[in-house]
Amino acid sequence: MKQHSILRIVTKLLIPLILLFALYVQFHGDFGPGGGFQAGVIVAAGLVLYALVFGLDTASEVIKEWVLMVLVPLGVLIYAGVGVASLLLGGNFLDYNVLAHDPVHGQHLGILLVELGVGVTVAAALTTIFFAFAGRGRRNPTGQRIAQVADLAQEPPR
């Protein structure tokens, strides 16, 4: 971990800005390009950058696998919950007008919650895909970690 100082420090400086940009894309999606999917992809890109620079084990300590396994269905639950809530309030499925007293406020609230659900699901799903892809061949069937690919290479890693 003492190598690649420039890469580590630049990454540490950049990750908060990446997450801030993701939040901007999430909440500015009503007025410009962006939305839940794009914001989720940018959050996942930040986590992938962290895992690339600091290693997969450190990254899976930062965001545990069970958290990802909870977050993926949670986003879908938020999305479907908005739909069911509007059903229970007397409208159609995903009819935002009935969510608040004023239809305009209802539309704002509904699209905000739906985009939030999409963002949570996409961020967690893409991070899970990267973790599964980067960790392939590193666990035996009992779940124990086996030797890393680079340990088995003939040349020592630089």
Added chain:
Amino acid sequence: MMFEVAAVALFPAMFLALARAIAGPTVYDRVLAVNTFGTFTVLMIAVLGFMTDQKDFIDIALAYALINFIGTIAVLKFFAVGDFGYQQESKK
């Protein structure tokens, strides 16, 4: 007028970076050339955005710069250790 000149001036630079990416003797030359090409693409998106007066293009340019950076690091790590999840101090 200024932005048109900038857009036209970007083309030879992009072409030279692409030529180095194709001709590069080592893989690191190619990675550097592709990264440079990506930076020029970010500039091109920004210039096109100002030319057509669509300020939203700045957001797209920022996202492209981010993906360019992460992709370069991923390719370099893959060629250095052959594994995306490699960690120097492995906690086994």
